[in-house]
Amino acid sequence: MRSILAVVAGIATLTVTSFAIEALADPLLMRMFPHALPTRAAIGQSLPASMFLFAYTALCVAFGGYITAWIAKRAPVRDALIMGVVQTGLTVLAMFSLKEQAPLRSWIVALLMTIPCAWVGGAWRGGALRWRQS
DSSP states (O other): OHHHHHHHHHHHHHHHHHHHHHHHHHHHHHHHSTTTOSSHHHHHHOHHHHHHHHHHHHHHHHHHHHHHHHHHOSSHHHHHHHHHHHHHHHHHHHHHHOGGGSOHHHHHHHHHHHHHHHHHHHHHHHTSSOOOOO
16 A cells, blocks of 8 residues: 555656646746747747756656655665656556647657656665765
């Protein structure tokens, strides 16, 4: 039961953080670059804006993996990976339901990076990733 709650909490964490960043970043990008990004649709078509989106999404997924591992305790990295697999499935569903929301490259990048990013977050919390001290 704890593993299921951990996975749900991780997905909720990555969803809330990524939507919060998007809610702040999109209007800011449109204001900073009004000629290049006049609308939200233009943000999805812009490669630099998409790279920014990929970066913060990767961090949000890793954070979701971290939270999953933190709650899971028994098998933190495994549960973070499960969270990544579940999120990948949800992304596939969204891709087919909301095709026009983003270009195909964005969906593909999201699918490719979700599981590795979730693993990084889980491994960091689970102790598999440690920073070397000199």
